[in-house]
Amino acid sequence: MSFSESFRLQIIVFAVVAASFTNIYLTQPVLPVLQAEFSVDMVQASLSVSAVIMGIALFNLPFGLLVDRITIQPIILMGGFAVAAGGIVCAITDNLNLLIASRFVQGAFIPALTTCIAAYLAKTLPPERLNIVMGSYVSATVVGGLGGRLLGGFIHPPLHWRYAFVSAAVLILVSSIIAYKGLPKQTEESSRKRSNISYWQLLKQWQFFRLFLCAMGSFAVFSSVFNYLPFRLVADPFNFSTGAITSLYLAYIMGIFMGPISGRISNRLGSGSTLIAGSVILASGLAMISLPSIVAIVCGLILVCMGFFGVHAAAIGALNRKLSSGQGRANALYVLFYYVGGSLGIMASGLAYEYGGWGQVMILCGSLVLIPLVVGYFEKHSDTTAKA
Template sequence: MPKDPATRLQWLVFALVSAVFTTVYIPQPVLPVLRQTFGVGEGAASMTVSAVVLGIAVANLPFGALADRLPIRPILLTGGLVVSAAGVASALAPTLPLLVAARFLQGLFVPALTTCLAAYLAREMPAERLNVVMGSYVSATVVGGLSGRLLGGFVLPPAHWRWAFLVAAGLLLVATLAAHAGLPRERHDEIRGAETVRFRDVLFRHDLFRLYCVSAGAFFVFSSVFNYMPFYLHGAPFHWSTRAVTLLYLSYLVGVVAGPLAGRLSNRVGNGTAMVVGALTFGAGLAVTLVPRGWAMAVALALICAGFFTLHASAAGALNRKLSAGRGRANAFYVLFYYLGGAAGITLSGHAYHLAGWHGVVALAAGVLLVPLSTGVVEMRLAQRDGSATRSSAARAR
C-alpha cells in the first residue's frame, strides 16, 4: 500500500468499488448454466442480474439521505458486511427464488458502498484531488464489471459458479475492512450542517440537474452501442462470430486509463472543457462505426469508451465540486439518472435499430450526445465568467 495518504486513499477506493461491481456482474456470463441448474427459462435466470439492479434502484435515494445525516464509514462497513454475507447466501442457495432473494438483498445495500462512498469523497477530499479520485472511482466500475464477468465465466469454470460468488464475497469483505480501517474519520460539523438539505433542493438546482442529464445522456448512448453492436457485427458485411464480438468488449479497459486521466484533464482545463472533449471523442467513435471495416470497429469502440469515461468522470467531479451539503442525495440522483438513461437508451435504440438498422442507432445516439456537449459548453462559459469576475475583483483590490 502506498505511503502517501492521498494515493493510499485512491487505492482503497479503487479496491472497494472494483469489488462491489465484481459482485454485481458475476451471474451474467453463466445465465445458461443457471437456467440448466434450476430448470427454468431465460427470463427467470436473468432475474439473478435484474434483482440486483432493482435493489439498487429501490435503495439508492434512501441511502443518499442517510449519507447526508450520518457518518459514512459505519454505513460502508454495514453495507460491505451485508453484501458479502448475501454473496455467501447466493453461493449456497438451493433454489432459484432463494438465489434471487439474496441478490436483491445485495442490490439493496450496494448504494451503501457506491453512493455513500461518492458522498464521503466529496465531503472529505480537497477540491484539487477530488476530480482525480472520482476518475479512479469510475475506472474501478470498469474493472469490477469486467472482473465479475471474467470470474463467473472464464477464470472459474461456468459449472463452478457457486465458487465465483464465494470468491467475490471474500474479496468484498477484505476491501470493506481495509476501507473502513484506512479511510479518515469524518468531520462531524459538516455532517450536522447537511441535515437541512432536502431531495428537492438538489433535484431542482439547475446547475446540478444539468449534470444529472449528462449522466443519463452518456449512459443512454453507451448502453445503446454495446447492446446493439453485436447485432450489427453478426450481420453483413462483417459476419463476425460471437467470440470475435466478445473480444471487442475488452475495449472497456480503455476506461481504466481514461478515468484518472479525465480527472487530471478536468483539473487542468476545467470540468466543462473535459466534458466537451469527452462528447466530441464519443461522437467521433460513433462516426467511425459507420466505416465497414474490422479495424474501424476496434478504433471506434476505443474512442467510444474514452469519450464515455471522460464524460462520466468529469461530470461526477463537477457535481461534487458544486456541493457544500446534500452530497449523498445529489450522488443518489446522479446514479438514478445514470441507470434511467441506460434503460431508456436500450429501449429507444431497439426501436431505432428495427426501423433503420445501425444507422438509426447512431443517429439517435448523436442527437442525445448533444445533451452532454451543450452542458460542457455551458460549464465552460460559466467557468470563464467566474474567472473574469475573480480577476476583475483582484484588479480593483489592487
C-alpha cells in the same frame, strides 16, 4: 492529512469501489449462456444486469440521506455483507426469478459502498485535490466493471458463471472489512456538517440538474452498447465465442486512464470543454461499431470507453466542486440518474434490437449522446462566465 494517509485512503477507497462494481456486471458477457440455460429471451436474461442497476437507482437516495447523518464505517460493513450474501444466493439458485431478485438486493446495497464513498471523499478532501481523486474513483469503477466481466466470461469458464459470484462475494467481503477498520473515523458532528440542502433544492438548480441529466444520457448509451453487443457478435457474420466476446471488454481498460486524465483536463480547460470533447469521441465510437468489421468494432469500443469515461469523470468532478453542502444527497442523485439512465437504456435498446436490429440501437444511442453534448455547452458557458 499527510501524503501517506492520503495515499492509504485512496487505496482503500479504490479497493471497495472496484469490488463493488465487480458485482454489477458479472452476467453481462454470459447473457447468451443464461438465455439458453434458463430458456428465456434476451430481455429476460438482461434482467440479471438491469435488476442490479434498478436496485442501485432506487436505494441511492436513502443511502445519500444516511451518509449525511451518520459515520460511514457501519454503512460500509452493512453494504458489504448484504452484497456478498446476494452473490452467494445467485451462485446456488436454479430459479431465474430468485437470481434476479437477489441481483436487485445486491443493487440495493451497492450504494452503501459507492455513493457513500463519493460523499465521504467530497467531505474529506480539499477542493484542489477533489477533481483528480474523483477521476481515480471513476478508474476504480472501471477496474471493477472490467473485473466483473472477466470473472463472468473469461477467468471462470462461461458455463461455470456461478463460481464468478462466489469470487466476487469474497472480494467485496474482504474489502469492506478492510475499509471498516482502515478508513479514518468521523465524529457524528463532522458527518452531519454541511448537509442542510434537500434533494428538491438540488434538483431545482440548473447547475446541478444538467449534470444529473448528463449522467443519465451518457450511461444509457454506454450500458446499451455493452449489454447488447454480445448478441450481435454471436450471430452472423461474426459467430464469436463467449471467450472472444469477453476479450473485447478489455477496451474497458481505457477508462482506467481516462478518469484521472479527464480530471486534469477539466482542471486546465474547464469541465465544459471536457464534456464536449468526450461526447464527440463517444459519438465517433458509435459510428465505428456500427460498421460490419471487427477491426472497426474494436476501435469503436475503445473510443466509446474513452468518450464515456471522460464525460463521467468530468461531470462528477464538476458536481462535487460546485457543492458546499449535502455531498451525500448530491452524489446520491447523480448516481440515481446515472443508473436510471442505464436501466432505461438497456430496456429501450432491447426493444429496439428486437424490432429493428443493431442499427436501431445505434440510432437510439446516437440521439442520447446529444444530452452530454448540450450539457457540455452549458458548462462551458458557465466556466467562461466564472473566469470573467
